[in-house]
Amino acid sequence: xxxxxxxxxxxxxxxxxxxxxxxxxxxxxxxxxxxxxxxxxxxxxxxxxxxxxxxxxxxxxxxxxxxxxxxxxxxxxxxxxxxxxxxxxxxxxxxxxxxxxxxxxxxxxxxxxxxxxxxxxxxxxxxxxxxxxxxxxxxxxxxxxxxxxxxxxxxxxxxxxxxxxxxxxxxxxxxxxxxxxxxxxxxxxxxxxxxxxxxxxxxxxxxxxxxxxxxxxxxxxxxxxxxxxxxxxxxxxxxxxxxxxxxxxxxxxxxxxxxxxxxxxxxxxxxxxxxxxxxxxxxxxxxxxxxxxxxxxxxxxxxxxxxxxxxxxxxxxxxxxxxxxxxxxxxxxxxxxxxxxxxxxxxxxxxxxxxxxxxxxxxxxxxxxxxxxxxxxxxxxxxxxxx
Numbered sequence: 443x444x445x446x447x448x449x450x451x452x453x454x455x456x457x458x459x460x461x462x463x464x465x466x467x468x469x470x471x472x473x474x475x476x477x478x479x480x481x482x483x484x485x486x487x488x489x490x491x492x493x494x495x496x497x498x499x500x501x502x503x504x505x506x507x508x509x510x511x512x513x514x515x516x517x518x519x520x521x522x523x524x525x526x527x528x529x530x531x532x533x534x535x536x537x538x539x540x541x542x543x544x545x546x547x548x549x550x551x552x553x554x555x556x557x558x559x560x561x562x563x564x565x566x567x568x569x570x571x572x573x574x575x576x577x578x579x580x581x582x583x584x585x586x587x588x589x590x591x592x593x594x595x596x597x598x599x600x601x602x603x604x605x606x607x608x609x610x611x612x613x614x615x616x617x618x619x620x621x622x623x624x625x626x627x628x629x630x631x632x633x634x635x636x637x638x639x640x641x642x643x644x645x646x647x648x649x650x651x652x653x654x655x656x657x658x659x660x661x662x663x664x665x666x667x668x669x670x671x672x673x674x675x676x677x678x679x680x681x682x683x684x685x686x687x688x689x690x691x692x693x694x695x696x697x698x699x700x701x702x703x704x705x706x707x708x709x710x711x712x713x714x715x716x717x718x719x720x721x722x723x724x725x726x727x728x729x730x731x732x733x734x735x736x737x738x739x740x741x742x743x744x745x746x747x748x749x750x751x752x753x754x755x756x757x758x759x760x761x762x763x764x765x766x767x768x769x770x771x772x773x774x775x776x777x778x779x780x781x782x783x784x785x786x787x788x789x790x791x792x793x794x795x796x797x798x799x800x801x802x803x804x805x806x807x808x809x810x811x812x813x814x815x816x817x818x819x820x821x822x823x824x825x826x827x828x829x
Contacts, residue, residue, distance in 0.1 A: 445745060449752035452732075456725075463721055463757045464764065470714025471765025471802050474707030475794065476773050481703040483773070483788050498666060501535065501655035501673060501682045503527045529639075529650045531677055535657060538672035546575045546658040551639055553646050555613045558603050564613050564635040566642030566652075569594075575658055576631075583607055584622030590638045592621035598632040613637060614645030711801060715809040722754065722813035733817055743818040750814035751807060758806025762799035769798070 453460045503526055532549040535541075551566035569587055573579055584607030587594060593613075595605060600623045605611060609620045618637055626632055643650060659669050666684045673682035736746060774788050 445748050446752055449749050449756065452749070453753055453756060459721070459725060460757060463718060464761045466717035466721070467714045467758060467761035467802055467806055468765040468768065470710040470717075470805075471762055471798050472767075472769035472772065473710045474801075475766050475769025475798050477703035477707050478794065479770055479773050479788055479791075482791075498685055499657040499659050499670060499673065499682055500685055501527070501531075501657065501677065501680050503653070504679055504681050526651045527653065527655065527677075527680055529652060531680060532652065532655045534676050535655065535673055538669070538676055540659075540669055540672060543669065544657055544659050546571055546656075548572055548575045548656040548658075549639065549652045550654050550656065551642050551646075551648060551651065552653040553614070553642060553648070555635075555646075557611050557613070557635070558605075560603060562599055562603065562635055563633065564593075564637055564642060566639035567636050568639055569636070572636070575656060576627075578627060579631075580625040581622040582625035584620070587621045587638070589619070589621075590641050591616070591618050592638075593618045594622050594624055594636040595620055596624050596632040596634045596636075597626045599635055602633075611635075613642070615647075616641075616645045711805050715805045718754070718758075718806050718809035719813065722750070722810045723816070725813070747814045747818040750817055751810060754806050754810035754814070755803060758803040759799065761806065762802030765802060766795050766798040770794075 527549075529549060532547055535544065535547055538544075548568060548571040553564050553566070554561055555564050556562075573586070581594070582597065593611070595603075600606070600620075603611075605620055607620050607622055610617050611620060612618070613635070618641075624631065624636075639652070642648070657669075657673070659666065670682045670684050674680070733746060736749075741749075770788070770790070
C-alpha cells in the first residue's frame with residue numbers, strides 16, 4: 443500500500459507529465475475505438491440494407507421446361523422433367539443448419555391467365571411474407587388484401603387491363619376482387635397480379651405445388667454460399683441460387699474496411715506505446731535525484747521498479763477509460779457529417795470497453811518495463827551524489 447501511495451503522490455506532483463502520458467495513450471485508444479466502432483456500425487448498416495433489399499436467395503425447381511420468367515430468373519410453369527417444388531419444400535428450408543439466418547420465406551406459384559382477353563401472369567403468394575420481403579411495396583390506390591379472394595395488381599398490368607380497385611376479375615375457375623393497385627416498382631411486379639397462394643393453387647388445379655421460393659437471408663457470420671449449399675442439401679430436387687451480388691460485394695468491402703480499421707488501430711496503439719516508452723525513459727533521467735532519495739531511505743531495486751510500474755498502470759488505466767469514452771462518443775457526432783449516406787447505429791459494447799481498457803493497460807505496462815528496469819539498475823552511489 444505504501445508503494446501505491448508513493449506512486450499516486452508522484453502522479454499528483456507531476457501533473458504536467460501525467461497529463462501528457464494520459465493524453466498520448468488516450469489519443470491512440472480513442473482513435474482505435476472510433477475506427478472499430480465505425481466499422482462495426484457500417485457492417486450492421488449493410489446487414490440491414492441487405493434485409494431491406496428483399497430476397498437474396500431463390501429456390502427453383504430443377505426442371506427441363508422453363509417457359510416463365512420472374513425477377514430476371516426463368517422459372518417453370520409446367521415441369522416436364524424433374525420434380526416440382528411444393529409448399530412442404532418451402533417449409534424444409536427452415537430446417538437447414540443456419541435457419542436462424544433466414545428472416546423471410548416467400549413461396550410463389552406463377553400461372554398464366556386470360557383477363558379481359560389479355561394474357562397476364564398471376565402470382566399466388568403469402569401476402570404477409572411478401573410485404574415483409576418487399577418493404578418497398580406501396581399500395582397507390584385501394585388497400586391491402588383483407589379477404590382471401592382479394593388481389594393486388596401491378597401498376598402496368600392495371601393500366602393495360604383497365605381495372606381499378608373494386609373491380610371483379612376471373613383467374614382460373616373463380617372470381618377475384620381487385621383490392622388495390624401497387625405503386626410502380628420498376629420491376630416485373632408492375633406486370634403481375636398477386637393473389638392468395640392456396641386459392642390460386644385451388645383455382646388452377648395445382649395441388650400444393652409452387653414455382654419458386656424467395657428467401658431473405660441475413661448472412662452475418664455465414665457466407666451466402668454456405669446458405670445456398672445448405673438449402674440444396676435439404677432440397678436435392680431443387681436449385682438454390684444467390685442473387686443481389688452487389689450487396690454481397692458491399693458486405694465484403696465492409697469486412698475489408700473492418701480489417702483495415704483493426705490494422706490502423708494496432709498501428710495507433712504501437713505509436714501510443716512508443717510515446718509512453720520515450721516519456722518514461724525521459725522521466726527516469728529527470729528523476730535521478732528522486733531515485734537517489736528512495737535509495738537513501740532504504741528502497742531496493744524491486745521497490746523502484748514497482749513504483750514506476752504502478753504509476754504506469756494508473757496512467758494506462760485512466761487513459762483507457764478516457765480513450766474509450768472519447769472514441770465511442772466522437773463518431774456519433776462526426777459520422778452524420780462525414781458519412782451522411784449511412785444511417786449508422788452505434789451501440790455500447792461492454793466487450794469493446796473492457797478490451798480497450800485492457801489494451802491500454804497492457805501497452806502502457808509493456809512500454810514502461812524497460813524504463814523501470816533501467817531506473818532500478820541505476821548505481822545507488824551515483825544516484826545519492828545528486829542529492
